[in-house]
Amino acid sequence: MLSYVPGDTVAHQLDPRSKLSFQIGVAIAAFAQPSTAWLAGLYGLTAVVLLAGRLSPRRVVRGYGVVFVVLALAPVIAGTTLGPPWFRVDPAMTSLRAVARVPPVLAVSAVYVATTPIRETRAAIERLVPGRPGQLLAVGMSLVVRFFPLVVDDLRTVRTAMDARGGQRQAVIDRARRLAVQGLDRALARSDRLAVALRARCFAWNPTLPPLALSRLDYPVLVASVLLALSPLVQSAA
Template identity: 50%
Template sequence: MTLSYVPDDAFAHRLDPRSKLLVQITFAAVAYAYTTPRGLAALTVVAAGCLALAGGGPRDLWAYRFALPFLLVAPLVAGATLGDPRFRVGDAVATGLASYRVLLILVVAAAYVRSTPVRRSRAAVQRTIPGKPGQFLGVGVALVFRFLPLLKRDLLSAREAMRARAGGERPVHERMRIVAVAGINRAFGRADRLGTALVARCFAWNPTLPRLALSRTDLPALALAAVLFAATLARIVFPRIA
């Protein structure tokens, strides 16, 4: 399953993308401010609520399956030592909490991607950051959202093709090399075709973008962002807050 925009009538789909971006930014800030189990437990409720309001569920996290093994293995690597003691529980717990924090940020990001069309994301960036920098970032955001799923699909296709040709019997490093080379070749090919398509369609840096407007529907999202921002400031001013 590839994480992308899914048309729906969920609450998050009716929000202005700028309010959702604000929630993402403040959530990431508060996630790095509150690193205790109790703080992360509270943020788990917030992250799950964001995904549910976007009409998503645990299946949407399957798109992050390539990152999950690294998040799971990181605590084991951090706790392992060459001498005595063989395993440091404190280091493993600290790294495990950090991995879980990253997972929560990915959950909120999944809610945004699932509920926001690419054109509205680009409009939000260009209308928040004026001038050429905003246009450049807007184009970058649009291209990433549109072509990252395609590149991931290319890697999966290359791996399946290799397995169909008995590539599973090769050493791991050889399989990684084959998939990586095939993925890079397809990425360059897509880049060439993209450039040609942009020229053929008279690509414009400042096209007519969808109209954005904050409404009363955005008030809960703005209020949540304000609460998260206040919690981050409170943690900075009073570092002993759990």
């Protein structure tokens, strides 16, 4: 599982806003129906990004394990037919070319996850989305991060209790209903307590913001993001 690792690499020093825009830039560039040479260039760029975040490709593959398995299966599924000749090469190759665009996007995104603390993404969202919606999204993100493990624990408790009472022998619908009801009931109880706590602590529209500043390193990354995002236009013109 990929998660933030503290460090002082180039990727760690970048502003989260430039890293977010870079990911979008790479995704757009990857999906601009690229040629093989274009794709090779993108893999080269990905290698540089992995180096900048000191993240090994092996960790990316391990982090997105199941995803890569599904990606590898896609060409096989695309080529398989339900009658003779059972396997056709053309659709399989089309799928393989499509799937080959995915790893660079995943790798760049993995570098973001590994080098950006969640509070920085929160601050970036607060700056990027103007006004009160941005503030509520930012506060909401922090609270979801706080409550996610608790709700997972709640569901685990419910499941253990069901299993202890022979739940595995019950119908799937019954189990799903019980799990959803109990999970929702506990989540709503928590939300009532959270609302009371927020009101009691004077939840306000004008709290103090964490500092964020673009450094000299950020500007080339921002320029690269724009160039990557615009690259499909250059390609279609050529």
